[in-house]
Amino acid sequence: MSLLRITHLPSGRLLSAILHHQRLLPSIIPLTVPKRAVIQGEYKRPGQPRKAKFPWKKINFNFSKGLEGIKKHFTLLKKEFTDRWVGPEGKPIVEHMLEQNRAVWEFRGPESLGEWTVSSDREIGGHSEAYLKLGRNNNTCFLYGTLSSTPPRDGETRYSGYCTMRSKQPLASFDRKKHHDWSSFNTLHLRVRGDGRPWMINISAETYFSHQKDDIYCYFLYTRGGPYWQDVKIPFSKFFLTHRGRIQDDQHPVWLDKVNTIGFTLGDKADGPFQLEIDFIGVCKDYAHTEEFAYEAYKRNPEV
Amino acid sequence: MKGSRCLHQLKSLRLLSHAGRLLPPAAGDNGALFRPRSSSQLGGLQCAQREVLRHFHSSPACTKGQPARFVQEEDKTRDKSLVTHDDLFEQVAKEAKTKATFNKVIDVYTKGDIRRRGHVEFIYAALKKMPEFGVEKDLTVYNKLLDVFPKEVFVPRNFIQRMFNHYPRQQECGVQVLEQMENYGIMPNIETKVLLVQIFGEKTHPMRKYQRIMYWFPKFKHVNPFPIPEQLPEDPVDLARFSLTRMANDWDAKVTVYQLPCTDVTESGAEVTLPHIVGIQSPGQMEALAKHNPDRPVFVEGPFPLWMRKTCVYYYVLRADPTPPEEKIEEPYDPERCLSYPLQLDLDLDRDLGDDESFDVEDLDEGPVFAMCMTSQGDQATLNQWISGLQESNPILGQIPTLFRLGAGPRELQGVGDADSASRSWFPSHVQREEAHPGEEAEAVVEEAEAVVEEAEAVVEEEPRRSQGVKQ
Numbered sequence: 001m002s003l004l005r006i007t008h009l010p011s012g013r014l015l016s017a018i019l020h021h022q023r024l025l026p027s028i029i030p031l032t033v034p035k036r037a038v039i040q041g042e043y044k045r046p047g048q049p050r051k052a053k054f055p056w057k058k059i060n061f062n063f064s065k066g067l068e069g070i071k072k073h074f075t076l077l078k079k080e081f082t083d084r085w086v087g088p089e090g091k092p093i094v095e096h097m098l099e100q101n102r103a104v105w106e107f108r109g110p111e112s113l114g115e116w117t118v119s120s121d122r123e124i125g126g127h128s129e130a131y132l133k134l135g136r137n138n139n140t141c142f143l144y145g146t147l148s149s150t151p152p153r154d155g156e157t158r159y160s161g162y163c164t165m166r167s168k169q170p171l172a173s174f175d176r177k178k179h180h181d182w183s184s185f186n187t188l189h190l191r192v193r194g195d196g197r198p199w200m201i202n203i204s205a206e207t208y209f210s211h212q213k214d215d216i217y218c219y220f221l222y223t224r225g226g227p228y229w230q231d232v233k234i235p236f237s238k239f240f241l242t243h244r245g246r247i248q249d250d251q252h253p254v255w256l257d258k259v260n261t262i263g264f265t266l267g268d269k270a271d272g273p274f275q276l277e278i279d280f281i282g283v284c285k286d287y288a289h290t291e292e293f294a295y296e297a298y299k300r301n302p303e304v
Numbered sequence: 305m306k307g308s309r310c311l312h313q314l315k316s317l318r319l320l321s322h323a324g325r326l327l328p329p330a331a332g333d334n335g336a337l338f339r340p341r342s343s344s345q346l347g348g349l350q351c352a353q354r355e356v357l358r359h360f361h362s363s364p365a366c367t368k369g370q371p372a373r374f375v376q377e378e379d380k381t382r383d384k385s386l387v388t389h390d391d392l393f394e395q396v397a398k399e400a401k402t403k404a405t406f407n408k409v410i411d412v413y414t415k416g417d418i419r420r421r422g423h424v425e426f427i428y429a430a431l432k433k434m435p436e437f438g439v440e441k442d443l444t445v446y447n448k449l450l451d452v453f454p455k456e457v458f459v460p461r462n463f464i465q466r467m468f469n470h471y472p473r474q475q476e477c478g479v480q481v482l483e484q485m486e487n488y489g490i491m492p493n494i495e496t497k498v499l500l501v502q503i504f505g506e507k508t509h510p511m512r513k514y515q516r517i518m519y520w521f522p523k524f525k526h527v528n529p530f531p532i533p534e535q536l537p538e539d540p541v542d543l544a545r546f547s548l549t550r551m552a553n554d555w556d557a558k559v560t561v562y563q564l565p566c567t568d569v570t571e572s573g574a575e576v577t578l579p580h581i582v583g584i585q586s587p588g589q590m591e592a593l594a595k596h597n598p599d600r601p602v603f604v605e606g607p608f609p610l611w612m613r614k615t616c617v618y619y620y621v622l623r624a625d626p627t628p629p630e631e632k633i634e635e636p637y638d639p640e641r642c643l644s645y646p647l648q649l650d651l652d653l654d655r656d657l658g659d660d661e662s663f664d665v666e667d668l669d670e671g672p673v674f675a676m677c678m679t680s681q682g683d684q685a686t687l688n689q690w691i692s693g694l695q696e697s698n699p700i701l702g703q704i705p706t707l708f709r710l711g712a713g714p715r716e717l718q719g720v721g722d723a724d725s726a727s728r729s730w731f732p733s734h735v736q737r738e739e740a741h742p743g744e745e746a747e748a749v750v751e752e753a754e755a756v757v758e759e760a761e762a763v764v765e766e767e768p769r770r771s772q773g774v775k776q
């Protein structure tokens with residue numbers, strides 16, 4: 001199955017005892033398992049020098065931007081204070097309790113594109129491209145580009161060719177992290193129009209330990225292709241847990257009370273142009289769906 | 305199952321083999337250490353039968369059954385120069401690159417040295433060469449490759465060995481073989497399991513990887529709601545038919561082949577290739593087109609890509625802009641259309657308080673799609689042919705102005721890598737238009753040319769910089 005093939009990242013589950021790097025002949029796949037840091041930090045692209053930037057140099061002193069920032073944050077703060085009087089999350093409590101559908105992302109204007117980050121394997125030196133723009137009539141978002149699965153020549157990366165669109169973490173006033181609370185819903189509802197390629201939906205939830213930072217809950221999004229819109233409903237019980245592109249043994253259902261981001265990834269090893277048009281992304285409560293989790297609980301030492 | 309019986313026999317025999325291995329390799333012993341003891345008992349397994357009894361001290365050249373062309377390799381090894389395992393494959397690659405030659409290389413290697421020196425490097429080289437030989441989707445080849453590992457040497461014998469990642473390089477190599485199988489979506493079979501148990505033992509990394517594959521692959525095998533067969537039809541007309549029915553999503557839709565691909569030789573001797581034109585239209589679309597207002601134009605848009613596994617085909621769409629709300633007439637259902645059940649019910653089905661299953665999102669009305677077609681050559685002439693073919697079943701097309709909004713051709717799409725790629729798009733809002741060729745062909749369709757052009761430009765709100773191809 002085509003999960004993200006980023007195997008240049010250390011596969012920590014294997015071979016922690018390997019500390020020597022055998023200099024094999026160049027035609028053979030080299031097996032370099034780098035030393036694992038105690039705390040998994042940011043991904044460092046292989047070959048990039050570690051830039052030591054002093055912390056005070058990272059602050060940008062710009063007066064007009066500062067004023068804008070102050071205005072924005074204080075408006076958000078005021079909204080937070082006044083929203084509490086209306087009800088939880090700014091909605092009246094009756095509406096909050098009886099809510100069955102919520103359109104979380106609707107692409108109805110250029111500012112909606114600012115909530116999304118698009119990236120491709122260009123960051124690790126690959127040749128894919130991905131762009132995001134508004135679709136026809138400014139009513140949809142249109143993700144398009146080209147995939148190229150030639151791996152970058154850095155000696156470490158073996159597979160490549162992916163592109164992804166990920167929503168930005170919602171922020172409260174003063175850039176505090178806010179989470180989506182989807183605990184009263186159980187299905188993800190999308191309206192998409194693809195070109196027949198299989199995509200993957202990634203949901204990232206808030207975690208506690210730093211090792212869980214790259215924990216993503218994934219499921220497949222198969223597009224039919226064609227000029228008609230496709231309604232896709234995926235219950236949250238179907239999402240399986242992966243870490244850095246590898247499906248994990250210890251599976252559990254996604255906790256919906258603190259969802260950070262949602263993303264779409266394409267990595268189907270077919271070189272060429274792709275496109276995906278999304279009308280809206282919403283969550284809904286399907287009373288007919290009673291499954292809690294689609295995969296079995298983990299057995300520590302399964303017999304062969 | 306025969307395989308599981310093999311496993312049981314293996315477990316019981318391993319206890320015997322432990323006693324056997326303590327004997328030192330005697331001169332007369334035919335290297336039987338590296339032959340699985342259970343080979344005689346597991347007659348059904350492929351792997352066991354190909355082991356060759358070799359004398360410990362005899363030279364490899366004396367072995368019977370080796371083809372003459374590999375003698376040059378023996379000279380090379382006697383030269384004692386460094387020869388990579390890739391060279392073995394490359395030598396064979398000068399002839400045909402088939403499964404048979406690949407298997408032959410593996411056989412040469414396995415028979416070359418009883419100790420299988422450098423088997424890890426050999427297996428990595430073989431994994432890399434598999435796509436070139438075209439055997440990457442063949443399970444028997446993977447099993448044969450796993451068979452290259454010497455058996456029972458890497459099996460941990462006590463808890464300390466089990467704890468400390470016994471023979472890590474070989475385990476990683478085994479995992480990489482399984483990972484390549486997983487990449488190509490090949491499900492391993494019981495023979496793989498038996499091989500892994502023989503080579504690595506249970507509760508080792510390759511075995512765990514095998515268990516993971518066997519758990520997750522069946523779960524995700526049928527998860528595609530629009531499955532595509534492994535082998536797509538080769539014939540372009542059949543492929544077009546399959547993909548159009550896939551997109552149309554309507555059992556009643558009818559596929560019509562307007563033109564079959566053929567190569568004609570004209571009088572001047574020039575070869576003219578006629579592309580295939582396959583179209584699809586459902587009865588609902590025919591009705592909608594019949595009710596379409598002739599004042600409003602219809603558009604032929606394309607080409608849009610459709611991917612099926614690794615093949616990309618392009619299709620064109622005949623559609624119209626959505627009718628403005630004031631022109632929408634809601635026709636009541638004709639009760640005589642369906643006599644078995646009423647098409648319209650006036651029941652007051654009040655749902656529960658707060659029970660609302662629809663999203664609060666404005667409905668995107670992009671206009672009706674009237675027909676779709678696929679052709680290998682997407683120029684205006686071919687699409688004109690399609691429209692004239694459609695006209696036979698939809699006579700109203702004769703009065704409706706048809707505008708062509710064609711994007712960049714499929715060939716240009718492959719070369720997306722320049723700076724302009726950001727400005728290219730499949731949808732007509734940013735598309736590069738073809739120039740209008742007025743009067744290039746005399747069509748059978750009769751239309752009022754100028755009046756139509758004026759109407760079209762007034763009616764269709766488009767930016768004036770775009771040129772429109774008007775069917776004359």
